[in-house]
Amino acid sequence: MGAAALDQSDPAGARTRFAAQLYVQVLLAILLGALVGHFWPEWGAALRPLGDGFIKLVKMIIAPVIFLTVVLGIAGMSEIRAVGRVAAKAIAYFLFFSTLALVVGLVVANVVRPGEGMNIDPATLNAGAIATYSQRAHDASVTAFLLDIIPVTMVSALTEGSILQALFVAILFGVAIALVGKPAAPLVDMLERLARVVFRIVAILMRAAPIGAFGAIAFTIGAYGLGTLVNLGALVATFYLTSLIFVLVVLGGVAALAGFSILKLIRYLKAELLLVLGTSSSEAALPALIEKMERAGCARPVVGLVVPAGYSFNLDGTNIYMTLAALFIAQALGIELSLWDQVALLLVAMVSSKGAAGVTGAGFITLAATLSIVPTIPLAGMALILGVDRFMSECRSLTNFIGNAVATIVVARWDGALDREKLARALAGRPTTTPAVEPATGSYDED
Known part of the structure; x- marks a missing residue:
């Protein structure tokens, strides 16, 4: 009450409180970084090291956050079968909407045809510019991806920075604790205490978010320049508009059927979305998303399974980009793809989008993996979009992030593990009860 009275009687105090909000600081940092760049x-x-350093700081804590969230969630389940049930529902959701995103990109590319009329000779393209990406795409096979889920040791899963390895070990550990039962209670209590400390570390790291966003956006604008957007403006605009329609119409429709508003969800996650925008990395906001979803009424076991898995399997923005960019390259080179060519492209993209999951710069690398299998479109054509890929990376990350937030709520509701009253209060900006784990973003994110 004292704080509220201070804000009402002291405009300067209210302005100070507003300026202390994380999303305000990140937004100002993005604008300043863009001007500097x-x-x-x-x-x-x-200034690139500022952005890279912040992302490394967050990645440093991601594996412990996933491990503790999943282990404590599974340990609190009454039935082990519930783990498999939640995982099955999440995978079904991911497969459907990831495929739908690929189809949306394909349809939009055929309707808008952003590359038509460019008439570029493939012989004039610099294939050497994408040689590194081509090699990384070659290494990102589905078999290699599946084998990489298994860590060298249980401890290495928490030290090598692989989200899926951390998730895999956490599930095994959580199931083992649940099977041991009462004798493992002291261990569970210790992990609960450790989780509070780890999430407090996340809160400390998030204070550096404006610095990271400033450095990342300054680098992007400074290194690539806004002028590169002019030549390929049609592709960038088409991609942004398509992603916006996908979020508001497709994901918005899913949200409405699940009983919540996509716009209110976006507002609830505004600080995290600005952080993703500034750093071009959805991983930068992963720990905060886990905490926000729990605070919004999603059960911890569901959050622990759906969010980390979604970061590898539910890449809506990346999938829209893949088919849209592939057809843009074909149109720009004057290559007319038949219906069967496009179906083949879609099928290959469905597989390759899973094989390159979790790879840094996955959008561009996955596109390279797809085109290397579809000989109709020359891989050298990717040099056309290399200059603007960084600008599309922000949109990919934002769409992926929102898609995973929606997936978490939907799967939680589907599994009967959603506190709807808590969700309504969170999306309305009203205080919710404190989660079992200390909030990752603290009070500076509240309205």
Whole structure:
């Protein structure tokens, strides 16, 4: 009450409180970084370590967050079968909407035809510019991806930065604790205490988010320049508009059927979305998303399984980009794809999008993996979009992030593990009860 009275009687105090909000700080940092990158491009490009350093800080804590969230969630389940049930529902959701995203990109590319009329000769393209991506795409086979889920040791799963390895070990550990039962209670209590400490570390790291966003956006604008958007503006605009329609119409429709508003969810996650926008990395906001979903009434076991798995299997923005960019390249090179060529492209993309899951820069690498299998479109054509890929990376990450937030709520509701009253209060901006694990973003994210 004292704080509220202070805000009402003291406009300066209210302004100070507003400026202390994380999303305000990140937004200002993004705007400042864009100005620095545009007017002083050399300085902007030199600020890349600020963005890379912040992302490394967050990635450092992701594996412990996933491990503790999943283990404690499974340990609290009354039936082990519930783990398999939640996982099956999540995978079914991921497969359906990931495939739908690929189809949406394909349809939009055929209707808008953003590359038509460019008439570029493939012989004039610099294939060497994408040689690194081609090699990484070659290494990202489905078999290699599946084998990489298994860590060298249980401890290495928490040290090598692989989300799926951490999830795999956490599920095994959680199931084992649940099977042991009462004798494992002291261990569960210790993990609960450790989780509070780890999430407090996340809260501390999030204070550096504006610095990371400033450095990342300054680098992007400084290194690539806004001028690169002019030549390929049709592709970038088409991709952003398609992603926006997918979020508002497709995911918005799913949200409405599940009983919540997509716009209110976006508002609830505004700080995290701005962080993703500034850093071009949805992983930067993964720990905060886990905490936010629990605070919004999703049961911890569901959050622990759906969010980490979604980061590898539910890449709606990346999938829209893949088919849209592939057809753009074909149109720009004057290559007319038949219906069967496009169906083959779609089928290959469905597989390759899973094989390159979790790879840094997965959108561009997965596209390279897809085109290397579909000989109709020359791989060298990717050099056309290399200059603007960084600008589309933000949109891919934002769409992926929102898609995973929606998936978590939907699967929780589907499994009867959603507190609807808590969800309504969270999306309305009203305080919710404190989750079992200390909030990752603290009170600076509240309205």
